[in-house]
Amino acid sequence: MHTLDGSVVRDQGVTAPLGFRAAGMAAGIKASGRPDLALVFNEGPDYTAAGVFTRNKVKAAPVQWSQQVLTTGRLRAVVLNSGGANACTGPDGFGDTHATAEAVASALSNWGTETGAIEVAVCSTGLIGDRLPMDKLLPGVTAIVRDMAGGLSGGTDAAHAIMTTDTVPKQVAVHHTAGWNVGGMAKGAGMLAPSLATMLVVITTDAKVDAAALDSALRAATARTFDRLDVDGSCSTNDTVLLLSSGASDIEPDADAFAAAVFAACDDLAEQLMADAEGATKRILVTVTGAHSDDDAVTVARTVARDSLVKTALFGSDPNWGRVLAAVGMAPVELDPDAITIDFNGHVVSRNGCGVAGAREVDLSGTDIVVTVDLAVGSGRATIRTTDLSHGYVEENSAYSS
Amino acid sequence: MHTLDGSVVRDQGVTAPLGFRAAGMAAGIKASGRPDLALVFNEGPDYTAAGVFTRNKVKAAPVQWSQQVLTTGRLRAVVLNSGGANACTGPDGFGDTHATAEAVASALSNWGTETGAIEVAVCSTGLIGDRLPMDKLLPGVTAIVRDMAGGLSGGTDAAHAIMTTDTVPKQVAVHHTAGWNVGGMAKGAGMLAPSLATMLVVITTDAKVDAAALDSALRAATARTFDRLDVDGSCSTNDTVLLLSSGASDIEPDADAFAAAVFAACDDLAEQLMADAEGATKRILVTVTGAHSDDDAVTVARTVARDSLVKTALFGSDPNWGRVLAAVGMAPVELDPDAITIDFNGHVVSRNGCGVAGAREVDLSGTDIVVTVDLAVGSGRATIRTTDLSHGYVEENSAYSS
Structure with a gap:
């Protein structure tokens, strides 16, 4: 493993790299009124992306959707909701996920960035088996695109909005000495535990990296970090880890150095997930x-x-x-x-x-x-x-x- | 599966079949002073036997000993102790098991039944890692041979003496209409859980059955009963299930009818183990x-x-x-x-x-x-x-x- 040449900080997340905006808000999906909708938006100039997903054969609609989307190796945005997993909801549930991606694409297009639904990944977390309240979610999508902010606050808002039984938001940023950056956020309390405890992770970078290299760095990192965090042996229907590159630093990183930075970000988030696991005292x-x-x-x-x-x-x-x-x-x-x-x-x-x-x-x-x-x-x-x-x-x- | 042609009762155990004596006593192995030593003795005329043991690669000394003994397909007696598993105790621990079998053989020989240590199976249950108090156990062995009783009380005493966190003793008897019987006792609270929760089962029969047929009936029964009881996925270092035949009824049973009776005894004991599992409310x-x-x-x-x-x-x-x-x-x-x-x-x-x-x-x-x-x-x-x-x-x- 290449040594990390840079620094790791925890008060910055997905908007730490150049070229990303994010937002989090309360759309009314959770009965509690707490934040429940998040958006991560890649301003480019690149839109390469990779993802790893749950190994559970019972896959939630958003996982089925995002796996298809990721076959293009390209993402413009990720929309995430807490308050409902949209798992075991059948063809209608898949239709809800599709409609959510369409709504994000449409809102981004209206906002001035021509986007197709095929460029939007969807992540959901919450109780298995219930349909999402689309009458709350779709207006929320329109609103959150208007709320998107650069700077660090947008990332922090997003990290809050994906929390379920998490007691603290989980963010990380890696600033490489060569001038490029990796940022990330995660939710999950109990590793890979179904329903509330789904693990969702979004990692961003401004390094110029093609989709194949993103995929290989992400798979290598998750195999040694999230895959080795095991709170209760369970594996959710919704687990998703995404990696998006904006290329906005205009720097092509050394492949080993990049892999080490992605590993460091994933490793730190895995540490944060363990520390916040449901009911853990050790x-x-x-x-x-x-x-x-x-x-x-x-x-x-x-x-x-x-x-x-x-x-x-x-x-x-x-x-x-x-x-x-x-x-x-x-x-x-x-x-x-x-x-x-x-x-x-x-x-x-x-x-x-x-x-x-x-x-x-x-x-x-x-x-x-x-x-x-x-x-x-x-x-x-x-x-x-x-x-x-x-x-x-x-x-x-x-x-x-x- | 052959239908059981006979009756199943729970207030009789290993001495329900003809040709078996048993006893249970407090030998001082448990600090609490509760019963901790049991003996099941086969008076013959046959001494065929079979056993199945833990699949754990870490096997306690008594399991290693009893597996060797059972290669002969013959058993005269089983000595069982609670208050210590004699697991992970190395060559000295194996020596303790060997000495226990020798002491049983010697006491039975003195009592008038010429017996070799190779005819004595040993079962232990309790905390892993500590040596047994042989200064308590060996005098206990001498005493318990004198205490052996026919009738049902000896079996009940034995069933009490193997309890650890069990809240009730577990016994069963199957009386086949053809005139032969199967009896049994079990301990275990939490299925196949290491240390205290080891599962020990002794089944007896007065039917005339050779060792190979005992083995096949026992394996078929355990595969569908104890192996399908799963409280916490753990598997002890000491789990042991033994089946001994005295042949004292002088009846050779139909093979299917015998297998069904052994299954019924194991199934009933498995049900009793589940009902008494550690901390269970459902x-x-x-x-x-x-x-x-x-x-x-x-x-x-x-x-x-x-x-x-x-x-x-x-x-x-x-x-x-x-x-x-x-x-x-x-x-x-x-x-x-x-x-x-x-x-x-x-x-x-x-x-x-x-x-x-x-x-x-x-x-x-x-x-x-x-x-x-x-x-x-x-x-x-x-x-x-x-x-x-x-x-x-x-x-x-x-x-x-x-």
Whole structure:
């Protein structure tokens, strides 16, 4: 991985790069009256774009639409709503997404930028199964195009408008020393969790990068960041990560440097998503080393990170390494149970498959817990970010339909 | 599946068949002083036996021992302890298991039945990672052989002594009209959950059945009962299911009738395990129909049964069918999202991938919830038993090392 040559800041988002405007507003989609509609607009001169989408076979209408749109490798705008996922809504729901893209294209054309619906990606998040209130959404689209602002405030407004159970907006900007920039915003509380907890991410850049290079940088970055954030093993019907380039800096970046900047932006947003996960009281890194391959390491780390008994033990600050070892033993990879070493926060708690003296006294009372599992059969390694399984998680996901 | 020709009762256990004695006692392994040692003894004349064990690659010492013993297809006795899993304890822990089997063999030989350690299976359950207090366990073994009783009380004492977080002992007996019997006991609170929640099952019969037929009946029964009980997706280091035949009825059963009786005993014990699962407030059956194959149906049902968002919604009595559909979409099988029908307690809530009117008003406030998912692409079907994800589950698994 190329080292990042630049700085990462969190108080700037999608409008940090040149050539982007954004806005956020309350269109009345949410009954609460909170902001629920966002727009990210690319002023050009380039309009290259790439996207990655949920692997769930049940895909929401906006995902089906945006996947089609992205086959062109080109985007002029992204419209995002909270307050409804528009998932499992059938052909009528797909018609609503199409109508939303048409409305954005029409409003942008009226505003002076000739735009087609095929240049507009749509993202939605909220409860699965209900139709969107189009009587609120379509007038909102007309209004939000008028509200679009350059500068940083438009990006911040957009980051607020996509929040659901998020407690804070999530933004990031990377300023590369060569003069080009990457910006981004994300929502999601609980990684890849259906309904309310969908993950939506929009990344922007003013570097001049063609669609194929955007696609490869985005796939490489998401595979090592969002794909390795695993709060509850669920994967939403609506998860979407988009990357848009305006080329407005007029600088063609080194490919490795660009990939490193996109990775840094995604990595920082993934960190922010973990920290704000539904009901989490612990931020947990599960690192697996010594696997036969990096893929094996991911598999083992994910198995540990998803284990309810590990997650409840860590909620209780209990250094219960036996549950970690038992979870490792269920991972579908080749391993030698008698060679495994487990470490909590830098203290070895189990070596060669047996506990070590003092293991039950390791202090896990802090917010951050690092679990390291050395399989000692190879050199593959990977880290998964996760959280604990707390009363708050149960409360948030049982107390109301979400 | 052959229909069961006989009766199933729950107040009798491993001593219901002829030719078995059992006992349970407090040997001082548990700090609480509660019963923690059990013995099941086969008086013969036959000693055929079979076993199935955890699929976890991290196997406790007693599992490693009992797997070796079972290669002979013969067992004279099973000794079981709660209060310690003897898992992840290395060669010394294996030595403890071996010493336990030797002590049982020696005590039985002194009592008048010449027995070798190779005829004694060992099962342990409790916290992973600690050595067993052999100074308590070995004298206990000598004492329990003296305590062995025929009749039903010995079986009931044994069923009590293997309990950990179980709130009730679990026993079953099947009396076949042809004159032979099957009996059984189980412990486990939370299916296949490491440490405290290990599942241990001993099934006995007085039917004359050779080891190969025992093995095939046991594997067929466990595949459709214990393997389809999935409380939290975890699989213990110690899970063990044993089947012993005394042949004392002197009746050779019809193979199908015997398989049906073993299935009925396992199915009833699985039902009892689900009802007593840690922190559960709901008993949930997830049935998948219309899959390409029964295996696909199991995969989909298991994916739904393990989904934390589905389990928390059902804890909240929330008919959130969108979460079920999203979970189905993550199952690694071929399916058509637009053909799926979902039913809660007999009410269709989603048809062809869309919600139906009134779906959000279905009453799930009762203890039993039946979720049926029709994939409509084939004729495969399967049912998984599970429970909700409750505050009680989090409490029980976080509040102390277990």
